[in-house]
Amino acid sequence: MTLKVMLAPGRYVQGPGALDHMGEQLEILGLRNPLILVSPSAKKAVGAAITRSLEARGLAHAFVDFGGECTRVEIERIKNVCIQGGHDAIINCGGGKVLDAGRAAATRSALNVEMVPPEHIPDLGAGVACINVPTVAASDASTSSVSLVYTDDHVVEATMLFPSSPAMVFVDTTVIAASPVRLLVAGMGDALATYFEADMCLRTGSPAVVTRSHSTRAAQALARLCFDLLMTYGVQAKREADAGVAGPGLEAVVEANILLSGLGFESGGISGSHAVGHGFYHVAEFFASPRYHGEVVAYGTLTQLMLEGRPPEFLKTVFDFCRAVGLPTTLEELTLTDTSDEVIERVALAAARDVVLISSMAGASSQPDELGRYYDHRVIFNAIKAVDVFGREYGA
Ligand SMILES: [Zn+2]
Incomplete structure (x- = not known):
């Protein structure tokens, strides 16, 4: 197509x-x-x-x-x-x-x-x-x-x-x-995935899930702008929201969270960040309290960046952003009460089996294997744990 x-x-x-x-x-x-x-x-x-x-x-x-x-x-x-x-x-x-x-x-x-x-x-x-x-x-x-x-x-x-x-x-x-600040921050987590997922779909030639077609340059540029606005205004927006003020930082981030992220995911595509994020819902019983969509997707985005082998300097930029606005960078911050290998493996396996989301990732196969996987879930398992290691390192 x-x-x-x-x-x-x-x-x-x-x-x-x-x-x-x-x-x-x-x-x-x-x-x-x-x-x-x-x-x-x-x-x-x-x-x-x-x-x-x-x-x-x-x-x-x-x-x-x-x-x-x-x-x-x-x-x-x-x-x-x-x-x-x-x-x-x-x-x-x-x-x-x-x-x-x-x-x-x-x-x-x-x-x-x-x-x-x-x-x-x-x-x-x-x-x-x-x-x-x-x-x-x-x-x-x-x-x-x-x-x-x-x-x-x-x-x-x-x-x-x-x-x-x-x-x-x-x-x-x-x-x-005037709405709860945690929701605005969760929206930043959802928006954080947009550029990396659209970019992955572009690089692997995968159609977007909603349009079932390829993306325009406009959609790619809007997805990139979404990321840039978060990096530039995310912390400022969080501070303004803490004070209940609709200032310029909040204006920029609301546009990123609602308009640009929406255009970017719908016309650019979704990928591994959402696959891993949704994977966490398969172990929902181990969360100390329910997590919002954007919070698990933020962790999924960090995992996708690990899967892509992004260099540490770049990882640090994104981890620093997450930490500054209050998005989870460790399994503990996700409030996961059981972080045993067995639990993480369940998350990874669910992500690897999510054909709609994972199949646009580089390295995915178009047919399921005998375990129903479209991606080697051990690689995802390691990336989820690598995020935790990196997050704890920077949190120290
Ligand atoms: Zn989403």
Whole structure:
């Protein structure tokens, strides 16, 4: 396949107090009656500001509370509320699952790539504009055209790809500055992977998972900018967030965490960092407390850099960054209570078997071996431990 494909939201809006401009931005898109999907915490954080802005423009709207899990039943319920109210958009406010559910309820059709061959879902959502208002900057999911759908028991049952990206992504940095700092830092961990994974896909000629195509130079450049912004502004952003200030450092890092990381992963591809990061969820029972996506992905990124054989000077730059903002550089900092070889081997084996993510790595095979591996898991095992050694050395 030689096609290059790039996806992006139709409009990206960011700034302190941005929600005061929601009404005018909706009017620019020709939208006059949105349904607003909110989690309880998001309703507190953004509900009043959105209502004020829409009322100032005389725009009709209604709120609907999120049920707590992104299931097919919940998607259907939100879709029906949207259709019955004659709404022309769904504004999704909150974190990952709210955005996933609202995005699916807004979009007409989807492809579930969890099935082989992929399952086509023709009448999924209401077919209206999807607008995402992330109230935390913990990941890059809000700019993407992908949703994870769960069973009632919270197990992923579908990875839905949508034919269109969100019509608008709307980030009020005052809201982000007031959100828990650990979430912003986790978002930096997710964003840290973007450049190295896109670069790996480029070097190995692997298509991006979402576009199932190769990356444009634009996507590669945006992934690189994502990394550069973290290195330049990451520590400053953390300090501003600690003080609850939406300053220039936070502005730069929010753009890296949400916009650039989203564009970079979706159109550039993902790889070993996420494979190893997800591998840690296979030993979740050994964490002293639950870890965020970006926190395990940060450790996965350091592992990918070890697998690439990056020189110590470069490793030190990235380790120093992680340490300065509070991302884990040792297994202890990941709060892993059992760091025996057996546990680490389980992580490595899960990563080596993750065909979707690991097969873009240099040295991966396209066919599984007798253990179901696409990569030698002993090499991953050693890299995970090498990160720990390096991290402890620099922590001392
Ligand atoms: Zn991620």
